[in-house]
Amino acid sequence: MADFTEATTVKYVEPGSYDVDIDGTWSVGDVPNGGYLLALILRAVISESPHPHPVSTSAHFVAPPSRGRARIRVDLLRAGRTTATLRATVIQEGISRVEALITTATLDRNADVEWAGPAPEPVAPVDECIPAVVDLPDGTHVGLLEHVDLRLDPQTLGWFSGRPAGQLSMRGHVRLADGTQPDPLVLALAVDSLPPTVFGLGRLGWAPTVELSVTTRSLPAPGWLTVHLRGRLVRDGWFDEEAEVYDADGSLVAQSRQLARVRVT
């Protein structure tokens, strides 16, 4: 079984209830990565949904889960003809760790683009990007990056050698190391796989996500995903990150926004 498939396996217990084993290696330090948790949640959600594709997923990180057994509870709130709405909760030791709302639908890979806005700044080609390393300068081990093959645009990597670019910006290419091709679950992982944009200000260290929402705009083509992250504001101990994800055909396939915390200096 592919690494990603295994790490996101959900085991049916009863209607709306799944046992999962949160993998301890899809993590940043000791904490399971938020995008990985979203993929796990979406695996359970899709099992309960009359429509196959999560078009909008909104997650609030209530309390950090730890590796090991957890329960995912899924409630189908409404099943319409073209969309359904579901609620999902990751429960560990009786405590809600992640809460999510998901709208599902059926996306058509061949749907025409009716209108698209201007593309964001270009990302350096894969072979000019730098493979991300699994150990950060501050000693944090990013186990996630043993599963995710991440190549970072050198222009957004100055922070690694003590020369931050002074921008809430991070760009790179992402694929799964095990060869799994992109789907909506991989997109949820991809939007949260790059280093936090505040690293671009030299603000290394813990930057916990409070809320992460992802939209799936189309089913991605096989191959690399290209991720553009930017943020607008660092204030009062909070910062934002907006992602646009393009597939190998150059189509916008996902967007995300997250709100996260950073130490007030």
Add this chain to the structure above:
Amino acid sequence: MADFTEATTVKYVEPGSYDVDIDGTWSVGDVPNGGYLLALILRAVISESPHPHPVSTSAHFVAPPSRGRARIRVDLLRAGRTTATLRATVIQEGISRVEALITTATLDRNADVEWAGPAPEPVAPVDECIPAVVDLPDGTHVGLLEHVDLRLDPQTLGWFSGRPAGQLSMRGHVRLADGTQPDPLVLALAVDSLPPTVFGLGRLGWAPTVELSVTTRSLPAPGWLTVHLRGRLVRDGWFDEEAEVYDADGSLVAQSRQLARVRVT
């Protein structure tokens, strides 16, 4: 009592349970406006939260509510020292109409901006903007705009006279007609008060919001709010809208993203 206060009044029933009267005039056609519903939800949420300010609100619109009585159910999922997470549901006739997740905290109006990205394209000054009219060219009555004083940038208003700008873009200034000054509830209303960005493509008509998330980045100063809306993609019957809201002091006070539907042509 001010119009906005009255329309967002919540009546305590028992812990976590509030009776509300969904006002039939804060609406687009017959449907209560999504931002108004968010403000109503947030009034109930704040009553249950140990922290006063909603910093992140994620709402999925499950089924359109109608005017009249409804129940808002609020669950406090976790109360931390600096943040709390809550879940809220608007129930009408026994059916969930809107589901929301909210993270609350205490925002400091005087917190310094540590870093801010470039401002978006400028909006024409209030006195060069055009007051929005309550009846759209297709006959839809927008009762909301009897409560919200909306002035639209002429550059994004071509659609009204049959000359759409050909952009997913809408800009304007917003204040409440009753004189209520901006707060986080008014910000939730403001992000959803402008016409849908697809109008900028000449795609007038019903554009129902499926999901709307709002972050509050600071407590707004009194006066006009300036709203920049843009979208990136119309595809497969879906479009997105991202808002940035600035207060009268020029501070970024809210951001939002919504995913909405549009008829496939």
